[in-house]
Amino acid sequence: MLNQPATASPIISLEHIDVTLTASAGPVEILRNLSLEVTPGKALGIVGPSGSGKTTLLMVLAGLEAINKGKSVICGHDLTVMNEDQLASFRRDHIGIVFQSFHLIPTMTALENVAVPLEFKATANADQLAASALERVGLAHRLTHYPGQLSGGEQQRVAIARAISAGADIILADEPTGNLDSATGKTIMELLFTLQRENNTTLLLVTHDHDLADKCDEICEVRDGRIISARVPA
Ligand SMILES: Nc1ncnc2c1ncn2[C@@H]1O[C@H](COP(=O)(O)OP(=O)(O)O)[C@@H](O)[C@H]1O
Ligand SMILES: [Mg+2]
Numbered sequence: 001m002l003n004q005p006a007t008a009s010p011i012i013s014l015e016h017i018d019v020t021l022t023a024s025a026g027p028v029e030i031l032r033n034l035s036l037e038v039t040p041g042k043a044l045g046i047v048g049p050s051g052s053g054k055t056t057l058l059m060v061l062a063g064l065e066a067i068n069k070g071k072s073v074i075c076g077h078d079l080t081v082m083n084e085d086q087l088a089s090f091r092r093d094h095i096g097i098v099f100q101s102f103h104l105i106p107t108m109t110a111l112e113n114v115a116v117p118l119e120f121k122a123t124a125n126a127d128q129l130a131a132s133a134l135e136r137v138g139l140a141h142r143l144t145h146y147p148g149q150l151s152g153g154e155q156q157r158v159a160i161a162r163a164i165s166a167g168a169d170i171i172l173a174d175e176p177t178g179n180l181d182s183a184t185g186k187t188i189m190e191l192l193f194t195l196q197r198e199n200n201t202t203l204l205l206v207t208h209d210h211d212l213a214d215k216c217d218e219i220c221e222v223r224d225g226r227i228i229s230a231r232v233p234a
Contacts, residue, residue: 011169011202012038012061017070019056019225030056032225033070040169043196043203045213045233048222054206057222058172061204062095063087075169092121096163096171096201098192100178102155104147104162110134111143114162121166133165134158137191153184157191164195170202177209189215 019031031053038044046054059065060072063079064087072079075094082090104113114130123129134143137157147155156176163171173192177185189212196203205216213219214233221229 008039010037011040011075012036012204013071013073014060015071017060017067017072019053019060019065020068030225031060031067034225034227035070036220036227038202038204040202041200042218043193043205043216045216045219046204046206046222047208047210047213047219052222053225054222055174056225058097058174058204058206061170062097062172063090092117092166094169096166096168098156098159098163098171098173098176100175102147102152102159102179104155104158106147109144109146110139110150110158110161113147113158114165117162118166123166129165130161133161136164136195137161151184152180153188156180156184156188160188160192160195164199164201167199168201170204171196173203173205175206175208177207177212185209 014034014036017031017034018029020027020029034057046057048054056065060067061074063082067080077090079087079090108116111127111130111134114133115126118126118129131143134140137160139154139157139161142150142154147158150158176192177188180188192203193215195201205212207213216233218230218232220227
């Protein structure tokens with residue numbers, strides 16, 4: 001990122017990465033020669049037109065999308081040399097993801113939605129940890145509710161609780177307010193920024209909302225699979 005002290009070692013380091021997907025019409029270059037460094041504890045806003053590669057970039061950082069070229073080192077792990085099992089444990093240990101459409105399991109309660117990934121991690125007291133994460137996002141009174149019984153804002157709070165409950169180092173938020181009305185979206189973002197500061201988490205926030213991006217420590221703009229600018233908000 002810009003203006004970082006020379007001594008700060010980045011938590012995210014992408015060097016000249018390419019992502020090329022094969023479509024029926026032939027190969028499509030999704031990310032091209034993209035490099036990015038993020039200092040721990042910072043919030044990076046990512047803006048850019050639809051289809052420019054923002055979601056793909058987050059998926060690369062989560063180890064959910066493979067790169068075809070370049071180097072990707074996240075939390076000290078070189079993702080390019082890891083197999084699927086190693087990538088899955090990397091995600092469990094380091095990454096929390098918040099999606100626009102919440103991605104909760106409809107047949108599970110709020111508590112179960114948060115606890116299940118913790119159980120995969122073989123965490124002792126998964127239920128207690130999940131309950132405390134839900135309490136932290138203001139949902140102590142909704143533990144046994146199903147997603148269908150919750151408002152959009154409450155569902156996103158569950159998703160945030162799930163993302164933070166295992167102590168993720170990096171939160172990837174892909175248009176987290178995109179399905180919420182503006183007042184609810186604002187509250188959700190205040191919550192995300194507060195948790196980020198309290199936990200000293202690194203946050204990557206994809207958003208169409210430039211006012212929201214301005215609340216980040218830095219903003220980069222993606223276009224046609226490349227980062228075309230990076231700046232500190234005024
Ligand atoms: N699985 C896929 N196969 C082929 N093209 C894809 C696939 N996923 C995404 N794309 C294309 O990659 C480009 C970037 O997509 P995406 O990362 O979702 O952009 P954004 O999040 O900025 O809207 C788009 O042109 C999209 O159509
Ligand atoms: Mg997207």
